Amino acid sequence: MRKRILVAEDDPGVGDMLREMLEEEGYEVEIEMDEQAVQQMQEPFPDLLFLDIRLSGTDGRTICRQLKSQEATYHLPIIILSAHKDTRQMARDAGADDFLAKPFEMGDLLTLVAKYLGSG
Amino acid sequence: MIEELEAANEELHSANEESLSSNEELQSLNEELETSKEEIQASNEELHVLNAELLQRNAQLQEARDFADAIVETIREPLLVLDVELRVQRANRAFYRFFQVEPAHTERRRIFKLGDGQWNIPALRTLLEELLPTNHAFVDYEVDHTFPGIGHRIMLLNAQRVESAQLILLAIEDITERKRAENEKQQLLEQREEFMAIASHELKTPVTSLKGYTQVLHTRFTKAGDERSAAMLARMNAQLDKLIHLIGELLDVTSIEAGKLSWHNERFDLDALVRDIVEEVGHTTERHQIRIEGAARTPVYGDPERIGQVLTNLLSNAMKYSPQTHAILVKLASDTDTATVGVQDFGIGIAPEKHEQVFERFFRVSDPEHETFPGLGLGLFISAQIVKRQGGRMWVESRVGVGATFFFTVPCAPQPEPGSQPLRLRQEGEEQHA
Numbered sequence: 001m002r003k004r005i006l007v008a009e010d011d012p013g014v015g016d017m018l019r020e021m022l023e024e025e026g027y028e029v030e031i032e033m034d035e036q037a038v039q040q041m042q043e044p045f046p047d048l049l050f051l052d053i054r055l056s057g058t059d060g061r062t063i064c065r066q067l068k069s070q071e072a073t074y075h076l077p078i079i080i081l082s083a084h085k086d087t088r089q090m091a092r093d094a095g096a097d098d099f100l101a102k103p104f105e106m107g108d109l110l111t112l113v114a115k116y117l118g119s120g
Numbered sequence: 121m122i123e124e125l126e127a128a129n130e131e132l133h134s135a136n137e138e139s140l141s142s143n144e145e146l147q148s149l150n151e152e153l154e155t156s157k158e159e160i161q162a163s164n165e166e167l168h169v170l171n172a173e174l175l176q177r178n179a180q181l182q183e184a185r186d187f188a189d190a191i192v193e194t195i196r197e198p199l200l201v202l203d204v205e206l207r208v209q210r211a212n213r214a215f216y217r218f219f220q221v222e223p224a225h226t227e228r229r230r231i232f233k234l235g236d237g238q239w240n241i242p243a244l245r246t247l248l249e250e251l252l253p254t255n256h257a258f259v260d261y262e263v264d265h266t267f268p269g270i271g272h273r274i275m276l277l278n279a280q281r282v283e284s285a286q287l288i289l290l291a292i293e294d295i296t297e298r299k300r301a302e303n304e305k306q307q308l309l310e311q312r313e314e315f316m317a318i319a320s321h322e323l324k325t326p327v328t329s330l331k332g333y334t335q336v337l338h339t340r341f342t343k344a345g346d347e348r349s350a351a352m353l354a355r356m357n358a359q360l361d362k363l364i365h366l367i368g369e370l371l372d373v374t375s376i377e378a379g380k381l382s383w384h385n386e387r388f389d390l391d392a393l394v395r396d397i398v399e400e401v402g403h404t405t406e407r408h409q410i411r412i413e414g415a416a417r418t419p420v421y422g423d424p425e426r427i428g429q430v431l432t433n434l435l436s437n438a439m440k441y442s443p444q445t446h447a448i449l450v451k452l453a454s455d456t457d458t459a460t461v462g463v464q465d466f467g468i469g470i471a472p473e474k475h476e477q478v479f480e481r482f483f484r485v486s487d488p489e490h491e492t493f494p495g496l497g498l499g500l501f502i503s504a505q506i507v508k509r510q511g512g513r514m515w516v517e518s519r520v521g522v523g524a525t526f527f528f529t530v531p532c533a534p535q536p537e538p539g540s541q542p543l544r545l546r547q548e549g550e551e552q553h554a
Contacts, residue, residue: 013329021336083324085425086382103328103364106335 003117004028006046008038008063009081010056014102018050021106022113039063045076048116050100053082053091061094068095077116200290206231206248209287218294220269231290238267248279248288257281274299306378313378320371324364331360358404369498373481376505383423383509387533390416390427390459391452397428398450401435407446408439414452416459419533422510427530430503434463434526437500440493441485442467442523451525458512458529466523475516479504503528 005022009015010033019029030046032038035058038051049067053060060080067073079098080091091099098112192199198215200208207230216223221235231248232240247258257280266272278291338353375381398410420427431450438448442465451462470478470485477483484497507514507528518524 011325011329013326014332017329017332017336021332024336024339083321083328089384102324103331103360106332106339 002026002028003047004030004044005048005050005113005117006038006041007031007050008035008055008060009033009050009052010054011052014052014081021109025110025113027113027117035063039066041067041073043072045073047077048113049076049078051078051080051096053080053084053087061090061096064091064094064096079112079116197294198292200231200292202231202248202288202290204286204288206288208234215292218270218292219267236268238265241265244277272296309374309378310380313374313380316371316374320367323367327360327364327367331357331364334360366496369496369502372502373498376502381505381509383426383506385421385423385510387419387421388424390418390420390461390530393424393428394431394450394452394461397431397435401432405439408442408448409446410435410448410450412450412452416452416454416461418454418459420459420530421533422512422530423506426506426510430506430528431461431463433499433503434528437526438463438465438467438524440495441465445523454532457532459532460527460529462525462527464523464525469520469522470516470518470524471520472518475518478516479514500526 005027007015007018007022007029009018009031012033015031015033019031022029033056035055038049038055051060051064055063060082064078064080067076067078077097078095079100080087080094080096081100081102082088082091083102085101088099088101097116100109100112192201192210192212195212196214198218199212200215201210203209207228208226209228211223211226215221216226219235226234232245241263244261244263247261257278259278261277261279263275263277264273265275273294274296276293276295278289278293280289281287282289334353334356338350338357341347341350341353372381394412398412402410435448435450442448445466447466449462449464451460451464453460453462468485474483474485478485479500481501482497483500484493484495504514507530511531512529514526514528516524516526
């Protein structure tokens with residue numbers, strides 16, 4: 001079964017690019033721009049979440065903490081994306097599993113995905 | 121009769137002898153008098169000389185007083201002379217003009233009672249009252265006060281006790297304008313930094329998308345066997361990396377100038393970082409070969425990402441400025457306190473008179489054959505600032521036509537306490553605005 005990745009990114013350019021990049025590697029990709037939809041996600045849950053540090057004006061860390069505090073989504077690996085390198089520590093503090101600075105190398109992204117999912 | 125005569129004779133003899141001895145006494149008295157007279161004359165002459173000297177000294181004293189007066193009145197800054205009771209003995213013209221007060225309301229008053237207590241500032245009070253017993257001077261004491269008449273002023277005060285004259289001198293400099301200009305400049309730099317932070321963030325979003333597409337397409341074309349298209353995309357990726365690098369430099373330079381450069385210090389392995397960077401940079405060049413010589417063999421303390429940034433900058437400069445040669449050396453060494461990294465190229469080199477200038481903003485080397493090399497001229501400025509803030513030094517040794525070696529130092533990490541876990545000190549820093 002293919003692994004499913006949810007990309008919570010409100011910039012359509014970046015979101016679409018991530019879809020192309022991840023589908024090329026055989027992953028199933030869904031894009032979500034609405035922060036409520038992400039925070040209140042229902043089953044079936046994705047296998048991995050890419051979460052932008054700012055989603056439609058909402059602080060990504062809030063969403064991250066919320067998901068990590070719920071039993072259903074506690075085990076969902078979350079990788080925070082941000083254009084600010086300096087937010088790496090903030091991401092960790094919010095409970096994210098990892099952090100990726102934009103713009104990133106495709107190789108780095110795929111390595112990270114493989115780390116949390118195995119290959120697609 | 122004869123006996124009477126003899127007796128009289130004897131009396132006469134005695135009298136004679138007495139008279140002779142009196143004479144001698146008188147003579148010696150006379151001589152003494154003469155000597156005394158001479159001594160008095162000598163003293164007199166001495167007194168004359170002393171008198172003349174006194175008159176001269178008096179004249180000099182008067183000159184010194186006049187000179188001191190003239191200095192006090194000519195200097196453009198307010199000056200107060202206080203006696204030991206902190207009463208104003210005297211204020212200069214500049215004082216009266218600046219504070220818009222009258223001598224009548226100033227002289228002989230205790231400083232704290234001047235002008236409705238406008239000088240009755242508690243900290244100033246303490247300082248002046250402590251000055252008396254301890255005989256200390258103070259300089260650059262800042263006073264921020266709103267004065268009746270002249271309004272809000274920021275001033276720097278110097279005070280000095282003149283022991284011999286039992287006086288206290290108080291000199292005042294108005295720095296209100298200077299402070300205002302400094303604040304304004306700092307505000308502008310901070311605004312510029314904030315703008316740049318937003319701009320760079322905004323620029324990064326489309327670039328992220330572009331870079332991602334470029335790399336995906338590169339993979340697809342490679343898989344499809346279209347080498348030419350794949351090569352184009354690889355070049356596009358390289359151009360995007362240059363763009364990203366430029367954006368980063370602009371952001372760094374505005375951060376540095378606003379005093380807002382940030383870093384995250386920790387203990388790390390310099391040798392490992394150097395190996396990683398050399399490998400990474402090595403992939404970007406076909407012409408140049410980078411070799412590492414020596415090792416630091418000691419953990420250092422700093423921000424590995426920032427130090428990596430410095431090393432990458434030096435390596436890319438080394439390659440840029442040695443288009444005709446192939447070798448680049450990275451030399452590592454250390455002593456008890458510092459680790460030193462040197463990056464050597466064998467290219468065009470830098471003339472000695474430019475060795476300090478290269479670290480300035482916007483400085484770009486030009487070469488008769490290549491004209492000006494591309495770039496903003498910010499890399500070395502940023503690198504030098506990073507190294508400096510990490511407690512290190514940066515410098516260059518170079519000769520034209522031979523090549524250049526850029527050195528920088530990083531402090532060694534302090535040894536952990538014996539018996540404890542090796543420290544993983546993490547320190548995040550952002551400089552205070554200077």
